[in-house]
Amino acid sequence: MFRRVLVANRGEIARRVIRACHALGIEAVAVYSEADADAPHVREADAAFAIGPAPARDSYLRSEALLRALADSGADAVHPGYGFLSENAAFAAAVAEAGACFVGPPPAAIRAMGDKATARRWMEQAGVPVTPGTSVVADVAAAERAAAEIGYPVMIKASAGGGGIGMVPCEDEAALRRGFESAGARARAAFGDGSLYLERLVHGARHVEVQIAADRAGAAVHLFERECSVQRRHQKVIEEAPSPAAGAALREALGAAGVRAARAIGYHNVGTLEFLLAPDGAWYFMEMNTRLQVEHPVTEWTTGVDLVQLQLRLAAGEPLPFEQRELTQRGHAIELRVYAEDPARNFLPSPGTLTKLVWPSGEDVRVDAGVEQGSRVTPFYDPLLAKIVVRGPTRERAIERALAAVDATVVEGLKTNLPLHRRVLCDPEFRRGDLSIHYLARLLERAGEP
């Protein structure tokens, strides 16, 4: 096992990784930008290194700064968390070249899944269904021909993309012609690569994803599904496990697809395959995240597996500690992402100082927070303050506990989306489990009516 792990992240996930390191008797080394010198993760680590000015591109995204911290700290492994450099194949390779272990999959797997058009081809070869679509299309004429074949509506997507950037839905050929140039320009600006491909747009679909884990010897398992349909502008807001839409057969099919995919691409460590689940029951691969997910706690609380400790063990070369048949999903878990944003002002970011902060507590409540009372929430990073996770024997009980947790939370000094969580948890459609990726946009439209 590792002696010392460099945690190349900040906020709640840095604290989460530090906790897992300490549970395994490993020293944790934090890194911090000028804006984060007083952050809780810096205090909780056994050592900490400054890596640059506040903007992420000058600190948390700067490989050289992290590699220097790695050398100076004498750490023998790097945990990248999520976001930042976690899906950067060049960084993963550089960590290995520096003689340390990257806690994640091999760089080749990161690269293969990072290019969305390549990932689709891999999945097709592994027998995993993908939405009818194309590989990279050369120009607008090729796109028109391909779209006519796939059938409208289609979605233009950036091959190097992520986070919804460069995605344009097109109902017809005119919209495709209008959207193609601007999608390419946006993709070039955001990713330095303007390659586009098309996918059929699946109406009314849910976002359901599968957690997988694999060891270096090639053994792979899945840890069941998560439902992440409650999203706003492609950002997840509420996640749960199990999915209210998944019966035993679908669960088994999705899980088996995840395991096949992991084997096909020579994957090890933990990862997630995201699927679109259509109203007719068909399901399609969307993308694979080659890292720990933000929403990993709902899987931890329904399987009893600590995914971060598992990541460290697998990276250190240990075999998977369980077989598929030993894994079960018990009860129901819900995660609420608490964002510093103002629902009353169209979800504008709301930086500020947390003058008062009270989290809910109890046996069935878990709060993974990156901040504490007195913390200054700066505009430099994403708005996630904390994740409130609850569990119950049934979905209904978990929803009741989530509501109680929202009501027990006090955040003063800045605005949060807690009122939105309350509204969703009380909404009959949500309670029925009647969800799609358009659910939240529709709820907000309804609420906007007089």
Add this chain to the structure above:
Amino acid sequence: MPTQVEAQITGSVWKIEKAVGEEVAEGEVLIILESMKMEIPVEAPCAGRIAEIRVQEGASVEEGAVLVVLE
């Protein structure tokens, strides 16, 4: 009468879309701010000519700071 256009949010100036002396229509985007990984456009509250731009790209601004003066 000059109109002061203020930052509606604390963040940094990502892009300045207009130059001093340009005529703008109501609702046109003058500046794009960045905060918490979101792009937030600052629009002209009324038509006018840009008399002054008080910030530079990359600068940090506090909520309420005057970014542009229209006349």
